[in-house]
Amino acid sequence: MAQPGPSFQIVVVGAGFGGLCAATALARAPAHVTVIDERNYHLFQPLLYQVATAGLSPADIAAPIRGILSRQRNARVLLGRVLGIDTARRVVALRDRAIAYDALVVATGARHAYFGHEEWAAFAPGLKNIDDATKLRRKILTALERAEQETDAAAQRRFMTFVVVGGGATGVEMAGAIAELVKVALARDFRAINPAMSRIILVEAGPRLLPSFDQGLAAAAKTALEKLGVEVRLGQGVTRCEESGVALGEERIACATTVWAAGVMASPAAQWLGAEHDRAGRVVVAGDLTLPGHPEIFVIGDAALVRNAAGKALPGIATVAKQEGKYVARVLGARLAGAEAPPPFRYRDYGELATVGRNFAVVDFRWIKLRGRIAWFVWSCAHIYFLIGFRNRLAVAMDWLWAYLTFQRGARLITAGDEDEGGR
Amino acid sequence: MAQPGPSFQIVVVGAGFGGLCAATALARAPAHVTVIDERNYHLFQPLLYQVATAGLSPADIAAPIRGILSRQRNARVLLGRVLGIDTARRVVALRDRAIAYDALVVATGARHAYFGHEEWAAFAPGLKNIDDATKLRRKILTALERAEQETDAAAQRRFMTFVVVGGGATGVEMAGAIAELVKVALARDFRAINPAMSRIILVEAGPRLLPSFDQGLAAAAKTALEKLGVEVRLGQGVTRCEESGVALGEERIACATTVWAAGVMASPAAQWLGAEHDRAGRVVVAGDLTLPGHPEIFVIGDAALVRNAAGKALPGIATVAKQEGKYVARVLGARLAGAEAPPPFRYRDYGELATVGRNFAVVDFRWIKLRGRIAWFVWSCAHIYFLIGFRNRLAVAMDWLWAYLTFQRGARLITAGDEDEGGR
Numbered sequence: 009m010a011q012p013g014p015s016f017q018i019v020v021v022g023a024g025f026g027g028l029c030a031a032t033a034l035a036r037a038p039a040h041v042t043v044i045d046e047r048n049y050h051l052f053q054p055l056l057y058q059v060a061t062a063g064l065s066p067a068d069i070a071a072p073i074r075g076i077l078s079r080q081r082n083a084r085v086l087l088g089r090v091l092g093i094d095t096a097r098r099v100v101a102l103r104d105r106a107i108a109y110d111a112l113v114v115a116t117g118a119r120h121a122y123f124g125h126e127e128w129a130a131f132a133p134g135l136k137n138i139d140d141a142t143k144l145r146r147k148i149l150t151a152l153e154r155a156e157q158e159t160d161a162a163a164q165r166r167f168m169t170f171v172v173v174g175g176g177a178t179g180v181e182m183a184g185a186i187a188e189l190v191k192v193a194l195a196r197d198f199r200a201i202n203p204a205m206s207r208i209i210l211v212e213a214g215p216r217l218l219p220s221f222d223q224g225l226a227a228a229a230k231t232a233l234e235k236l237g238v239e240v241r242l243g244q245g246v247t248r249c250e251e252s253g254v255a256l257g258e259e260r261i262a263c264a265t266t267v268w269a270a271g272v273m274a275s276p277a278a279q280w281l282g283a284e285h286d287r288a289g290r291v292v293v294a295g296d297l298t299l300p301g302h303p304e305i306f307v308i309g310d311a312a313l314v315r316n317a318a319g320k321a322l323p324g325i326a327t328v329a330k331q332e333g334k335y336v337a338r339v340l341g342a343r344l345a346g347a348e349a350p351p352p353f354r355y356r357d358y359g360e361l362a363t364v365g366r367n368f369a370v371v372d373f374r375w376i377k378l379r380g381r382i383a384w385f386v387w388s389c390a391h392i393y394f395l396i397g398f399r400n401r402l403a404v405a406m407d408w409l410w411a412y413l414t415f416q417r418g419a420r421l422i423t424a425g426d427e428d429e430g431g432r
Numbered sequence: 433m434a435q436p437g438p439s440f441q442i443v444v445v446g447a448g449f450g451g452l453c454a455a456t457a458l459a460r461a462p463a464h465v466t467v468i469d470e471r472n473y474h475l476f477q478p479l480l481y482q483v484a485t486a487g488l489s490p491a492d493i494a495a496p497i498r499g500i501l502s503r504q505r506n507a508r509v510l511l512g513r514v515l516g517i518d519t520a521r522r523v524v525a526l527r528d529r530a531i532a533y534d535a536l537v538v539a540t541g542a543r544h545a546y547f548g549h550e551e552w553a554a555f556a557p558g559l560k561n562i563d564d565a566t567k568l569r570r571k572i573l574t575a576l577e578r579a580e581q582e583t584d585a586a587a588q589r590r591f592m593t594f595v596v597v598g599g600g601a602t603g604v605e606m607a608g609a610i611a612e613l614v615k616v617a618l619a620r621d622f623r624a625i626n627p628a629m630s631r632i633i634l635v636e637a638g639p640r641l642l643p644s645f646d647q648g649l650a651a652a653a654k655t656a657l658e659k660l661g662v663e664v665r666l667g668q669g670v671t672r673c674e675e676s677g678v679a680l681g682e683e684r685i686a687c688a689t690t691v692w693a694a695g696v697m698a699s700p701a702a703q704w705l706g707a708e709h710d711r712a713g714r715v716v717v718a719g720d721l722t723l724p725g726h727p728e729i730f731v732i733g734d735a736a737l738v739r740n741a742a743g744k745a746l747p748g749i750a751t752v753a754k755q756e757g758k759y760v761a762r763v764l765g766a767r768l769a770g771a772e773a774p775p776p777f778r779y780r781d782y783g784e785l786a787t788v789g790r791n792f793a794v795v796d797f798r799w800i801k802l803r804g805r806i807a808w809f810v811w812s813c814a815h816i817y818f819l820i821g822f823r824n825r826l827a828v829a830m831d832w833l834w835a836y837l838t839f840q841r842g843a844r845l846i847t848a849g850d851e852d853e854g855g856r
Contacts, residue, residue, distance in 0.1 A: 065489040156511075157512070157528075197509075
């Protein structure tokens with residue numbers, strides 16, 4: 009590793025929760041920090057489903073990376089897609105240039121996994137970035153528009169059927185939000201169809217929803233979903249996704265909109281690094297989050313496989329990534345200062361939250377468990393608090409307050425079809 | 433014309449200011465009102481340039497048509513593209529169906545005109561809908577990203593040069609907003625370039641800016657633009673637009689971003705109707721805004737050529753369209769009630785407003801003329817007041833207040849390239 013000093017180059021790949029936390033925590037380190045991302049914004053991913061269901065606008069939950077780091081003197085931002093990493097020469101390869109590093113933080117996140125059926129992606133898109141979300145929003149709203157114009161009853165039912173695959177927090181929140189959008193917010197908007205008659209089906213292959221939550225909370229979330237009119241199917245795996253609908257074993261469900269929230273796969277970081285990884289593609293890291301044999305390379309967030317004291321892999325959630333990012337900054341800070349290395353990384357589990365629609369949530373703080381309206385309030389406060397940027401906080405708070413009071417959906421726009429060019 | 437009565441079918445094509453005003457003003461008419469638009473949202477077009485320059489989010493200035501009309505019992509909304517109108521059979525042809533009418537209101541607006549150089553559209557896009565605006569936003573922000581990564585000085589200058597073609601209100605507001613975005617809001621965000629060194633050039637072929645405003649106000653707007661660092665070129669027409677830049681006669685300006693605000697052409701309404709039209713494609717209408725020989729067909733807004741008492745064509749602005757829409761509703765209301773027809777349409781000119789950046793505007797109320805910060809305040813109030821929907825008003829007010837205080841730009845996202853598919 010190069011001598012620590014003002015010319016020490018730290019490269020952070022990925023400006024999600026992990027990468028950005030690492031970068032900002034290095035603000036006072038005597039080093040240059042280069043943040044590389046292929047998008048120009050940091051995304052508050054836990055609320056992405058709200059953009060897909062027209063509750064929030066993209067700008068409410070995304071902030072330009074340059075803006076976040078504009079006052080951090082030792083940081084610069086590069087917009088670009090990483091094509092590979094040369095660990096011997098210590099350079100990150102972008103399309104048209106190579107960036108040398110003395111220390112590297114790989115925080116490239118995860119993408120969707122279809123268990124070997126990548127062809128399903130076209131019919132059952134997942135939600136990872138703003139473009140995914142606006143596309144899904146367009147798909148949901150367009151399905152109802154087509155139902156309104158459709159004269160064949162079966163085709164109409166298909167357009168009015170929405171399937172969410174995966175019963176984790178993402179799937180639960182998505183199913184609840186679709187139900188509210190379709191059955192409540194849009195209830196009066198159509199003339200030929202009654203959107204309240206739409207079917208929203210949440211499919212989970214495992215025996216219960218929200219596997220990482222307390223059992224009682226998971227059951228309460230199921231009841232709340234059912235109250236919103238969501239059909240919850242447990243113990244049923246999707247065996248096929250296609251244009252016309254999905255198959256659950258023998259059963260066929262005709263639907264025009266399927267949302268994938270069932271599984272993720274780490275980014276190609278393991279391939280770039282030639283590193284050991286688990287079946288989900290996560291890089292196996294040492295106790296200090298470095299790549300074994302490469303003390304200058306850290307892998308964090310969804311791209312890394314980190315185990316807790318009980319040997320269980322930490323989940324792919326924001327709090328894990330943020331704590332890992334801060335930890336890496338501490339390790340690098342200690343090295344740059346010539347101080348002793350901090351003890352191995354240990355995740356502090358503050359708990360988990362999930363919401364079902366506009367006045368029910370479950371909060372599992374481990375030491376206390378909340379459900380219902382009070383949990384929804386806790387959930388709202390927590391999310392608003394953690395959103396980056398004061399402006400966003402205010403805007404989200406207002407959007408929510410307004411949506412809560414009126415059931416209106418301000419962001420209900422069908423925009424930017426790839427197929428949709430030119431004016432009338 | 434069919435007998436007036438509860439089965440009387442009024443079809444409104446286009447949900448811009450004119451069409452929507454006509455539709456809502458017909459709320460109590462004993463008739464069915466069908467509003468057809470190819471987009472699902474009504475757009476507050478006067479603020480579209482704010483979306484293109486990252487000051488506002490799309491949802492701040494657009495509202496779903498269904499939402500606006502959801503409580504209007506006699507109205508329904510059809511999403512679809514009109515392919516033609518059969519005036520003999522009295523049907524509007526959509527892609528897959530035909531809608532019969534007893535009375536028809538054509539309010540299809542305008543699109544950009546390139547004076548016979550339609551090939552320029554690819555290099556100098558105009559601004560008519562949300563997708564145009566988000567594309568332009570991406571183009572502006574991406575140009576600076578590329579300048580940041582560029583090592584060749586000439587190429588860097590090209591990426592940092594922005595040309596706005598057309599010195600009417602749209603061009604003036606756009607040039608001011610680009611200057612503020614680039615020179616102020618983004619000033620601290622880059623490391624390799626200084627965005628404040630960007631060139632913003634406003635080109636107007638005529639002898640002055642804002643031709644429909646008072647001469648003194650136009651001169652004040654020019655000075656305000658120059659203070660923001662905009663180069664204003666009067667009496668110079670663009671003679672070529674291409675990938676590398678624009679030509680003004682002999683002079684070549686290398687630029688990566690060109691915005692077209694120079695001319696519009698009415699929608700194909702005249703062709704659909706086989707109607708007489710002027711060079712800009714506007715349908716020549718009678719004093720009651722009907723198509724001569726077709727008392728059941730009205731043409732309003734940017735699609736129509738309506739002259740004032742002095743014989744001058746009314747401008748293509750929101751207030752004209754709105755007054756025409758309301759007038760048509762009055763005419764139809766009188767007919768349905770068997771009452772006397774109202775006198776011919778007369779435009780009430782309340783004046784015009786244009787803004788230059790965040791604290792200068794010109795307001796020409798005809799009887800009083802304002803400029804500077806006070807005019808900006810009037811301009812803000814007027815626009816917030818006229819925005820459809822209370823929620824939007826609040827959100828826009830807050831966004832502006834925040835932008836005004838901090839120069840931050842919340843909506844500074846590069847999203848949804850057509851070329852930009854899939855995640856990292």
